[in-house]
Amino acid sequence: MSYIAPVKDMLFDIEHLADIEQIAQMPGFEEAGLDTAQAVLEECAKFNEGVLAPLNVEGDRHPSSWKDGQVTTTAGFVQAYKQFAEGGWQGLQHPADFGGQGLPKTIGAACIEMLNSANLSFALCPLLTDGAIEALLTAGSDDLKSVYLEKLVTGEWTGTMNLTEPQAGSDLAMVRSRAEPQPDGTYKVFGTKIFITYGEHDMADNIVHLVLARIPGAPDGVKGISLFVVPKFLVNADGSRGARNDVHCVSIEHKLGIKASPTAVLQYGDHGGAVGYLVGQENRGLEYMFIMMNAARYAVGVQGIAVAERAYQKAVAYARDRVQSRPVDGSVNGPATIIHHPDVRRMLMTMRAMTEGCRAMASVAAAAYDAAHHHPDAQARKQNQAFYEFLVPLVKGYSTEMSLEVTSLGVQVHGGMGFIEETGAAQYYRDAKILTIYEGTTAIQANDLVGRKTARDGGQVAQAIAAQIEKTEGELVRRDSVAARAVARRLVAARKAFLDVVGFVVQQGKASPNAVFAGSVPYLMLAGNLVAGWQLARSLLVAEDLLHKGQDASFMQAKIATARFYADHILARAPGLRDAIVEGGDSVTALPMEAF
């Protein structure tokens, strides 16, 4: 088996860190306890291990192809997508009213991880559909909802996000596509959109494009952008598929990775205008798009965890198999499998600890999302929402950056074989590279963290998180275990580094914007590192308790060893980041532009 879903680790996080039983107390989630989580995850594992994982290499070797405006996906994808839709996997987190199962994100996120581990390229299609569903749920009229939502939730149709244009990437203010109002209340959409994931494909009957465009006379910049639904095929009054709309795929990109996923250039309106339907109100498109983006950003963070997990599994398998050299401690008298060698262990532990740390962070973020939407108490909802929003750039930014390190180590563990494409380790390295770029680069996440999430409230949410971390430190030092105390020491140092940086951001943001934003990505890396390390520290506390109760000793010992490793080797990076941010801000922009 090329991928085995880490169901046990996921359930540990869901039970002990995200506290699923607490979530199951909230209105609407009554069915969503640990038993449900386990049943869903096991079913999900079966599907992904059996159906999607084997198609991953195929997709890399035989990418989607374009001919005369049509895209043909990798052989096997159409059938696999059918099974995906029929299994109800698209609707896992979406409302039962529209054909979904209404499960918490806490459970859904684990399923999304499996999907992406199994097949990152395939998983992008449902990921984008999720975004379209969110946008329509939030801002769509009843008409739009009734025409599109059930089709999307059941996976019969798929969705896309159309933001980017050649001149408008990170900077959406520069969007030029235009939408001209028609007498019947619809719009005619014109323009070119690029980098549209699954913008064209053969896996579903219809594609529902959500498109940013300007209505004539709208204000300049981001305040003049509206959001439109533009279906590939118009929909008849009876819900059946109607005429082909004027949106066409003129090419797909030749990419470094995620090759099975077609990245389309879409041309709107070359034959008279594509029929579009306004979503919500005029000029509020960016706001609605952010709903999709925030869902998608979290999901891209999970993609980072997913590809890291798969790279880890492959590296472990190779390290157990490949025989080379005598161990330095003499434990084997002759050549041994390379997992005996300390540096191979360091690489595997780094991969494992980073992956588990980010998974734990994503799991508690999902729980906060669920509580923010379902907690009966308004104050608790608000607090959870703030916590979730702080975590989104960390889940997206830190998990994807760590996936670059993990997939690079994955190649390295394989030595020369890693560089040979047939081995497969290189695919993860190539696939992962997009994750720090799309749905907002790491710098864009970091700007969000610095601006909206830290400076705007004077660092209050950041400090509240630090206070929670301090409580965990207190619990750790009360333990008499060496591991707990070692973890506590690194956690204290990392938290203090974090607070220094938060203070710097809050105090210097106005006076020295260049210095603060020069440190934005290092700040994100520090904060993500800290929160992931904190969750592993919590895991250690739980694991020690359960170990004392005699529960699953080898799993609990592994949790403790992994948390300890993370603290010693990854959290230990935090103080250096603090120094670079707080004391090195000016040196980033000291070299004049013309001197590069």
Add this chain to the structure above:
Amino acid sequence: MSYIAPVKDMLFDIEHLADIEQIAQMPGFEEAGLDTAQAVLEECAKFNEGVLAPLNVEGDRHPSSWKDGQVTTTAGFVQAYKQFAEGGWQGLQHPADFGGQGLPKTIGAACIEMLNSANLSFALCPLLTDGAIEALLTAGSDDLKSVYLEKLVTGEWTGTMNLTEPQAGSDLAMVRSRAEPQPDGTYKVFGTKIFITYGEHDMADNIVHLVLARIPGAPDGVKGISLFVVPKFLVNADGSRGARNDVHCVSIEHKLGIKASPTAVLQYGDHGGAVGYLVGQENRGLEYMFIMMNAARYAVGVQGIAVAERAYQKAVAYARDRVQSRPVDGSVNGPATIIHHPDVRRMLMTMRAMTEGCRAMASVAAAAYDAAHHHPDAQARKQNQAFYEFLVPLVKGYSTEMSLEVTSLGVQVHGGMGFIEETGAAQYYRDAKILTIYEGTTAIQANDLVGRKTARDGGQVAQAIAAQIEKTEGELVRRDSVAARAVARRLVAARKAFLDVVGFVVQQGKASPNAVFAGSVPYLMLAGNLVAGWQLARSLLVAEDLLHKGQDASFMQAKIATARFYADHILARAPGLRDAIVEGGDSVTALPMEAF
């Protein structure tokens, strides 16, 4: 122009850090002063910028191909190689007796960097030829020298290194190829060699394979390996090309990067035995191979610098061109080129500082090599040799690891365009990944650093280097510049971290080999970081002096800003590495093998 050789920066290092005028005092290097360096570098830049750089993308898109045992290289390579050989570039550092120019490594290394920046895949062919020349110069009989050396030095023929077999990668003790002695004093060689760079190609009339194999009855392990010359075509008594030898290329690999460079599987002796000639004495093959390896390891380190430089240039060009978003400091009232944004500057500065730091380190290492071979004083030769040997794993390991970070940032600066293969940034990311693997993985370099270079002499050379660094710190603190003092602070912290680790390695090496070797790669990263940072600190001192003398202000200011950035952002990582190594050794191997 897709690549402009950084001649000015190279000459700065050669003049002020490597002290070429000092080298030109040594016997044999009388012609090799700064003027010569400048003339050679400028000529070299012209050739590489004009001829080889434009072929780099071609090689990636149309790799070498194999058919019926023949390898056809990318269109243009044959002609370019002819120009390379005719220009005398292969013989730059080799003895005039055999047709070379006998220039110091201090000059040659800069030329090798240009060659690799221009075209990493192409440059591998001369790189391997250099290794073959070194081995024959050191251990070849007069006969072998007279038959092969001039042909190799002039570039008429090329050389290869044949170490790896399917079961013998990092572990050469497992080499199984065999060489049977013949009555005429030759050997018949049998076996399979894999990963043989330019093991077959169409750019030269003959290929001189240097092959590790066992003579029947030889001891087990590395002490029973001998080195042989096995030419693709036998050589007639008059020096003309003779019969085809029994070595055949049965396939080439499909790789992540360096695609133009054919990586061959070579089959020896399938048709009766390949004729081979023993190099030096029986069973000393590994020793001779290490001569080639050490030359090659240094050169691979330079490859890291080279690909980093090219990635940097491409990223700068894009950052100057791409317009996106308003600067956070309000310096432009509207969308600006992205080089205005602090995070883009941070990425570019990281790329620049790492590249310049590693170049400076490689330059002083080359000067030590030259002094080790040409200094009239035996004690000075010995000291320089020890310094050079300490630096080889750093140049190889640190420069190549940093090239992964730099080429990754290079993609990141390009945003979504970076992920599109046509952009070209992804090629550097793919190409660079082999550098931390071939000629000894980073872990193999780190083992060398820990074992032969640190533990064996009780840390003496390491401490001597630290003492030199301390002198530089003294000079820095005597300056009244903010930059010098900021650099001094980070340099002190990094040096102390280094000394702690050296102490740990020396004291714990025997008692806790697992803990020490678990920290071997972090130790290499710390040491490389420190030595590169030290050389940039020296650069800062020189640049401040020259600035006061009114010399080339913008270049000197850039040097100072780059050194300061390196200290603030890269050297700042050192204390965290120290903590991970010294305090985190046990947590690397705490998780039992079966628990992964």
